[in-house]
Amino acid sequence: MIRVSGFSMERFLNMASYRNVYFWDVDSSGTGLRMKTSLAGLREAEYCAAKTGCTLEVLARGGLPARYRRFRRREALWIGAVVFAAVLYLLSCFVWTLEIQGNERLEEESLRTACARMGLYPGAWKNSLDMDAMTEELLAEFHDLSWVSIRLDGTKATVRLAETIEAPEIVDKEIPCDIVAAKDGVVLSISAERGTPLVKPGDVVTEGQVLISSQVTGGTEGEALYDAQTAASGRVTAKTWMEWSQELPLTYVEKVYTGEEETDHALLWKDTAINLFQPAAEENCDRELISRKYLSMGDAEFPLGWQQVRLRYYTEEEKSRTAEEAKAELETALRQKAEDYLRGEGVLEDMKIRYEVYADCVRATATAEMTEEIGQTREKGVDAGNEPDGENITVGE
Amino acid sequence: MGLGRQAAEKLDLPREVVLDLPLISMTGREEMTIENHKGLMEYGEEKIRVATKAGSLCVSGEGLRLKRLSSECIVIGGQLEKLEFLR
Structure with a gap:
């Protein structure tokens, strides 16, 4: 920053700009002008000032050259700067964070362990990583992966992957299965998709009783009938009863x-x-x-x-609560219990609650009448399905 | 009409180049750039006069200052009020 004062400052400015001196931030300060110029411009400006009879004084020096002159003798500062750059470079040679994206079924922990085994873990040396080989290895190790890409952004490694489409559950129609009752009840309706129904609506069934048999009888009219085994399937709804009891203290x-x-x-x-x-x-x-x-x-x-x-x-x-309050609370709790048991898959038809009031507590026993599906698939014993494979037929397809 | 002016008009050439006229651009009333000037004639906080090929350009206002000055262009900052060409 320089200050120029004198009688012909315009002449000075014109002469300097004609000599390609670049001035900026020109301000008038009292008698003279204050402005900024470059180091090379200063020499020209001094010459122009002498020529035009102006006085020129340097007020301050700034910018990189001036700063360099100031810090030239401070070795520790330069060493510090070099060490800083070196440490920064060294630290950027490591993988600091590992992110895994796109996994839905696969556990992140197992993927991380696999990556760590291949050398990709937070703290790993970046230059030692072979991305292509790791991609191949990951694909080979996890069969559920259809695509993997490993990317390094600075110190962050991102493993992006796509999982394969989940294979649908395969119902093997060749293995003979029965539909049996999961619990006691009165059958309300039965619909067999495959297999022979053995019960009809209104029948009382006990737990474990076969409802739809895997045994089917085939053959056209006039020919000898033959028996075959199939995987039975169908829906059996029944009226069932359950009993729960609960106690609630009065205090x-x-x-x-x-x-x-x-x-x-x-x-x-x-x-x-x-x-x-x-x-x-x-x-x-x-x-x-x-x-x-x-x-x-x-x-x-x-x-x-x-x-x-x-x-x-x-x-x-x-x-303390009264016996009536306790009864109301128990009823709510027992109804909730029944709903939790059904989990929305059946209907609670009726609930009868019996209360026994003691000195310090109330005991409730609930009998719930429900409509629910009781069919349960059970594989037949090995000896039951030992017919030759060729004779197995599937009914209802 | 001079030959240069005719050529500039017919050929659609930039006049500030062909005729060496000043190119003046303003940003609101707070900054003004004059290219192709011929030197500073007067400099003060209320009035700045710049020599151009089209005559002397007198800029008056408040708190005027030169933001940049080089042989090609002058940038004037401050509160601009009046712009006048003097013969």
Whole structure:
């Protein structure tokens, strides 16, 4: 930055610009002009100032050449810069993170172990990796993979893969199977896709009884009939009964929140929480995790973190309920039990509940009447299906 | 009409090149670039005069300053108010 003062500053500017001196940030400062120019321009400007009778003074020096002159003698700074560059280069020679994308069925852990065995793991030397060979090996090891690509972006290795389409479950129609009852009940309807139905609606069946037999009889009219074995299939719905019982004490302990809350901060190292400030009391409180954050830089996550836990204090109070309240609660619980048992696959037709009231508790026994599917496939014993293969036929296809 | 001007018109050539006229571009009223100038005639915070082939160009305003100055182009910053060609 220079300052030029004198009577003919315009002449100075014209002369300098004619000599290809480049000025910028020209400001008028009191009597003269303040401006910036290059080092080479300064020499020309000094000549022009002398020629036009202006006085020129250098106010400050900046930019790379001036800075270089200032730091020239500081060896430690230069050594530090070189060491920094070397360390940066060295650290970028390792794989720092390994990401696996696209796996749905395959477990990430097994893929990681396989990659680690081939030399691809966080901390591996980048130059020693042979991507093509690893791709081949991964494809050979996991038969569920149809495509694998391994990419290195800086220090991050990304394994992208596509899984094969899952093979549908093959129902082997050659292996003779029966449909048997999974539990006792009264048959409501039966529809056999393959096999011979042995029961009809209204029949009482017991657990394990064959409902649709694998034995089929074939042959056209006029010819001798022959027996064959098939894999029976079909649906059998039946009315079934189940019994559940449950007890509920008349006195119980209930948590009453005092409204007092406290936030507990803790330092995290990997999965261990290190409590820095102990809360007032640890007892009689519910812990609820508010946040858990690990330090991270870009994609890399450090094992150091911070977590916040909310403590909600409560007092335990002993309460009692009447027999009527207990009965209502038991009914809800038993109905829920029945629904959980059916899992939406059957219908709860009716439920009869018997209560027994004791001095300190109520006992409920529920009998549920349900409509559900009771057919269950059971493979026939080896001796049952020893006919020659050629005679096996499949009915209903 | 001069020969150069006719040629520039007929051949659709850039006039600032053929006739050496100044090319002035403005950004709002805060910056102004003058190319093809012939030198600075006057410099002050309220008034800057620039010599051009089309006459002397007088720019007046407030807080005017030269942002850049080279033999080809002048960039004037500040609050521009008036632009005038003097004969």
